[in-house]
Amino acid sequence: MDLLRFITAGSVDDGKSTFIGRLLYDSKNILTDQLEALMRQSRTTSYADIDLALLTDGLRAEREQGITIDVAYKYFSTPKRKFIIADAPGHIQYTRNMITGASNSDCIIILIDARNGVIEQTRRHSIIASLLKIPHVVVAVNKMDIVGYSQEVYENIIGDYKKLAAELGLPDVYYIPISALKGDNIIEQSADLSWFNGDPLLTHLENVEVHKANSNGPSRFSVQYVIRPQAEEHHDYRGYAGRISSGRYKKGDSVQILPSGFTSVIKAIEVNRKEVEEAFAGQSVVIHLEENIDISRGDAIVKTDEQPRIENNFDVLLCWMDNQQLTPGNKYILQHGSRRVKAIVKDIAYKLDVNTLEQQPSPASAGLNDVIRATIKTAEPLSFDSYQNLPANGTAILIDQTSNMTVGACLIQ
Amino acid sequence: MSYQLDYLDQLESEAIYIMREAAGQFERPALLFSGGKDSITLVHLALKAFRPGKFPFPLVHIDTGHNFQEALDFRDKLVAETGEQLIVRNVGDTIRKKGLKETTGKLASRNALQTFTLLDTIEEFEFDACIGGARRDEEKARAKERVFSVRDEFGGWEPKKQRPELWNIYNGKISKGENVRVFPISNWTELDVWNYIKREGIELPKIYFSHEREILEYEGQLIANSEFIRRDVGDVITRKKVRYRTVGDMTCTAAVESNAITLDEIIAEISATRISERGETRIDDRISEAAMEDRKVNGYF
Numbered sequence: 031m032d033l034l035r036f037i038t039a040g041s042v043d044d045g046k047s048t049f050i051g052r053l054l055y056d057s058k059n060i061l062t063d064q065l066e067a068l069m070r071q072s073r074t075t076s077y078a079d080i081d082l083a084l085l086t087d088g089l090r091a092e093r094e095q096g097i098t099i100d101v102a103y104k105y106f107s108t109p110k111r112k113f114i115i116a117d118a119p120g121h122i123q124y125t126r127n128m129i130t131g132a133s134n135s136d137c138i139i140i141l142i143d144a145r146n147g148v149i150e151q152t153r154r155h156s157i158i159a160s161l162l163k164i165p166h167v168v169v170a171v172n173k174m175d176i177v178g179y180s181q182e183v184y185e186n187i188i189g190d191y192k193k194l195a196a197e198l199g200l201p202d203v204y205y206i207p208i209s210a211l212k213g214d215n216i217i218e219q220s221a222d223l224s225w226f227n228g229d230p231l232l233t234h235l236e237n238v239e240v241h242k243a244n245s246n247g248p249s250r251f252s253v254q255y256v257i258r259p260q261a262e263e264h265h266d267y268r269g270y271a272g273r274i275s276s277g278r279y280k281k282g283d284s285v286q287i288l289p290s291g292f293t294s295v296i297k298a299i300e301v302n303r304k305e306v307e308e309a310f311a312g313q314s315v316v317i318h319l320e321e322n323i324d325i326s327r328g329d330a331i332v333k334t335d336e337q338p339r340i341e342n343n344f345d346v347l348l349c350w351m352d353n354q355q356l357t358p359g360n361k362y363i364l365q366h367g368s369r370r371v372k373a374i375v376k377d378i379a380y381k382l383d384v385n386t387l388e389q390q391p392s393p394a395s396a397g398l399n400d401v402i403r404a405t406i407k408t409a410e411p412l413s414f415d416s417y418q419n420l421p422a423n424g425t426a427i428l429i430d431q432t433s434n435m436t437v438g439a440c441l442i443q
Numbered sequence: 444m445s446y447q448l449d450y451l452d453q454l455e456s457e458a459i460y461i462m463r464e465a466a467g468q469f470e471r472p473a474l475l476f477s478g479g480k481d482s483i484t485l486v487h488l489a490l491k492a493f494r495p496g497k498f499p500f501p502l503v504h505i506d507t508g509h510n511f512q513e514a515l516d517f518r519d520k521l522v523a524e525t526g527e528q529l530i531v532r533n534v535g536d537t538i539r540k541k542g543l544k545e546t547t548g549k550l551a552s553r554n555a556l557q558t559f560t561l562l563d564t565i566e567e568f569e570f571d572a573c574i575g576g577a578r579r580d581e582e583k584a585r586a587k588e589r590v591f592s593v594r595d596e597f598g599g600w601e602p603k604k605q606r607p608e609l610w611n612i613y614n615g616k617i618s619k620g621e622n623v624r625v626f627p628i629s630n631w632t633e634l635d636v637w638n639y640i641k642r643e644g645i646e647l648p649k650i651y652f653s654h655e656r657e658i659l660e661y662e663g664q665l666i667a668n669s670e671f672i673r674r675d676v677g678d679v680i681t682r683k684k685v686r687y688r689t690v691g692d693m694t695c696t697a698a699v700e701s702n703a704i705t706l707d708e709i710i711a712e713i714s715a716t717r718i719s720e721r722g723e724t725r726i727d728d729r730i731s732e733a734a735m736e737d738r739k740v741n742g743y744f
Contacts, residue, residue, distance in 0.1 A: 032447075033453055063718050100605060102587050104580075105580045105632045107632075112450050130609055245446035246446075254467050255463045257495070259495045263495075272460075273611075302455075303490070303494055314491075327467045434616040436609070439607065
């Protein structure tokens, strides 16, 4: 069985939480006691009137305000597939929480209220999806029941969206009319939407191709922890523990250690405490080398003929996530996988309007939820790939040195 | 050769990755061990993450004094087999030392008082990270919590101030006095844990399997008869065949009637049940809608 991670995005009244509740409820993934609790809170005794949003809004403040503030993760499965939903807030002030949820998703479901069509939030969520290169997009036009299940309304909305998708270059978009409230086209085809010939939403989610950890890509592995038992029986044992983020490694491969540049040969690879001939992307492994070289946490081990970039001056698309402004010249700690280096944000080339895609050149600073293109200089060279070429090795975060907060999300260009 | 991981392999690899991040980022981490199936799974994952080396952390048991003897025996056996360090701190000692007031009532639970002992233990050993077996599918406040969850000096969780947690980059940088709760199996469901236990052949305390026990039926829940509950006139104690779906204190975990003696039978029963793990077995969560959120804000795991 495989695993699909998806995120749901929509603005406050698009019925996102209701949609997730419906998906869980109709696929029989809500259990009796949870349902009873929901009925108690909804002050109802009828299944039809349950406020399904109460299922995902897990914080007191969210229930009080009736909005989603932070990402909630929900889990369900069908006989075909296991799903992890990141239920993300739609509000612009919680964009950073949405990016948190989106960063690990293979698919995004963008909900559009059939009465309102494509609005600013739809554009923003779509732009974020395209920046993060989420492989699959589902555009679900919700509340079709309120517009009389009108095919014309639906066609107009998706006509608008198709223009946006073309503008953003979204690769794979699936369009579907639904009513989360009534359950139309969620699990089963709806009689009221008989003019729609596509699969119901869940069927589509069961069949969408999952993002496979890239075992055909260049070899990328970063050391998280060095295992040295220092016991008599394992006297010479020195294993480099980490997870392969891309490509494959074999016993006998010639490898280079970065950023130091030393070379060696793989003596052995262990997966789950057993020696294997070959290991691949996604696996947590222990690598042993022929030579005893100084290697520590954060170093990369790559095959000699599959080099990443090694630079200390590079451009990033940066989503700013802190209340305190970013001003060029500020110093931070940059974390790329397990590696931390000191970094300066040098110049801001432009600020991207995430509602219109317009670029505002050379802004003096960036504020919460701004997306900018900036140049970063690091104190030591960093080995990486561009996000465009290899997302698994092209991301980093910025950490504030005094508050320790995660203040920026970087897509390396 | 196939280069794809099954979903259980993916979850396992992610959990090992998170544990190694904790080991790499913190100076004095600890693994909170309760004797329940989730923390036993964590120990199994730690063996995979760090052997043949020693664990880079001790196991820490916050002992309420209300445990099932079987869970304690299992704990000691596991510690002996792995040769890892175990630190035990007793809630009873904290209650005496700090003059805390015990809860009263029929099922007086020390669940909330555990937090005091946990925070004292963190201070005593200067732990900067505590690795725990909480899962996001358990409860809706947990569903909101990050994998690396920063707690303030009072152990408190501030849901509105959570750090963004992006891709597989975990930010465990903290100031002195703060600490981080690390949850490697955040993305596992109850059924994933059981399937993994079966696949890996992980041993569990016997009380997870069907056995006969003296039971008090109280407000629809099956409570083990023990010295820790108040017995009143009119209580009917019967012998029933039960198993435990979760193992916590005797006063706050309820049993389920079952004849399941194998993992296959347990998995079949859990797959068929229409009641959630916490709903069926956790007496402490019934108190209020935000019971878990409130406890977490106050430093609870």
